[in-house]
Amino acid sequence: MTQSTFRSLALAASLALMGGGAYAQVRIAYIDPLSGPFANVGEAGLKGFKEAAEILVNQKGGIMGQKLEFTGFDNKGSPQETQIQLKAAIDQGFRFVTLGNGSGAAHSLIDAVNKWNARNPDKTVLFFNYAAVDPTLTGEKCSFWHFRFDANTEMKMEAITNFMENDKKIKKVFIIGQDYAHGHQVAKAAKEMLAKKRKDVKIVGEDLHPIGRVKDFAPYIAKIKASGADTVITGNWGNDLSLLIKAAKDAGLKSRFYTYYAGGLGTPQAMGAAGENQVLQLTEWHMNVPTKNTEKFALDFNKKYPGVWFYYLRVNNMVQMVAQAMNTAKSTDPKAVALALEDMRFQVDTGEVWMRKSDHQAMQPLYISIFSKADGKTVKHDSEGTGYGWKTLATISQRDSQLPTACIMERP
């Protein structure tokens, strides 16, 4: 052995020892886009996790006396890069990972985690999914090593179509979405469920546009208008949603928009007055759902990080549930944590979150709300400083949001 390799080995060993002694923490790798076109979304998520870990876990005694910590890994939104970042995280000793943006990246991660765990049963890794909503992740492709804390596309569409079922003014529906897995699944679920629940409703058009590439949505709006649709369903998010609604306002389109993601990450700001009484969203929470602690948490968060608005209640839920699972299991071994997390019923501000054992899909209350002028009463808080906020139209109980699963889980 040459002297230099010996020296570097010694250095590595001492670093590893220091790592073991000085930082007794529970660490979770946050793998999401931190650069590129979706950097804003990834940044907001990471801030949310760090804040939730600090306030909701570390200041309340931590995990068996240890601190919970999140570290960002930039996957640039790409499935390939996700696998590289997972490898990097594992090499640095991470045993828990979380990811939310893009079902493509989530599929890539679930595959990589399954493979790693099959080969390294003594060093398993657990994947917490806070936002990737592809139903197959808890369906055909479900895994013991994956837990989802957001409702999936089918559950969300079930709630939206149940709500639409009672609105007899709806006659013609237009579906528009981004041309990738998520957009396709929203369109598919909407068509199937509407066909069952409202035979009288006609689907007058269906369009997919490339994700993040369209600047001027006026032609799409002209098409929606020509189709005579009174209702538009879209799974769009980020700027694709903001621009769509802006173009609708410019052309004076009066159709109602049913969305998944109008509530955050810059979209309310971009819509402004254009969205009033025209845009609806389905979420697990919004600022005007009466809650005991979340309201204060959100206000403090907004003050602490100007320009980033608290959006993900499910991030808070996830952080608390993971911490509780570790505390009950009295272990930070991924398998023990997974077993403790299964079937957990956890009280959050909006009610009970139940992590279903059969497919590791979280069940939670959901809310349908509409963008309305803030009045200090029912619409107490506005959204992103626009003067408009979300008003609850319907609450879907945890029980009503449940759907059967196609998951046949392989258990270790």
Add this chain to the structure above:
Amino acid sequence: MEFVVISLLNGITYGLLLFMLSSGLTLIFSMMGILNFAHASFYMLGAYFAYQISTWTGFWPGLIVAPLLVGAVGALVERYGLRRAHRYGHVAELLFTFGLAFVVEELVHLIWGKTSVDYKIPAELDGTLFSLFDTDFPIYKGFMMLVSVGMLVALYALLTRTRIGLIIQAALTKPDMVEALGHNVPRIFMLVFGGGTALAGLAGVIGGNAFITEPGMAAAVGSIVFVIVVVGGLGSLGGAFIASLLIGCIQTFSVALSISITDVFALVGIALPEGSQVARLTITQLAPVLPYLLMVAILIFRPRGLMGSRES
């Protein structure tokens, strides 16, 4: 009928915005031979400057001041960056502007953050100009068209009807002669680059609130402006104008067509095999790709573009 008229109107509006974006690029290229990859970044800077000014004094001062500021930044970039890179040839220039685009994006991240900023249309321009077949046409779009056409007329007049324009044109082909007559040629180049970037800045001031002011806005339009310049003919202002309108209309009308590729081939009597993924794509889905297809076709069949004067 109704749909055709509305779509045509949408196409022309979008085309005129594209022209605003690409006129500065084509000006810089025809005058200086520099392909400025950072052009869209100056567009973004224009939007952010205008946003910043609008938070202090409202929209209208920003309309004048922001493009001037962007132009000043552009002139500084030419004076202290491009002029040095120029000594090492075109590749160095190209790489310089390429890198500049990333630097600008990072600076915007640092100063204004990664999320979109609330840059609003002024109240005077927020409303409906006229209604056509029950579809509203916003005042702001009319304003956008007006500025774009005004830009074309002013540029054309400046370059062909004024003394400065004559000197600029002369400096391009016979720089030594112009210098011998006592004009400062490097300074003229600096002014041209500053002017070109100021035009991009103006497009940003107007496009920023029509769409969304966010750090990704430069990348989103970066490629389409090159398509316009190539299709129109490198260095031709008139060509860029026609190409902008053409691409605006192609995109608008292709969105409207819900027929699939199978149907298109069936029109000319070719039956495609059933069930293939490609055959089921509709023209609507292809709409965003069509400008690039057009660019490839132009490069193959008419490399100098629609109205370009040089064969390169």
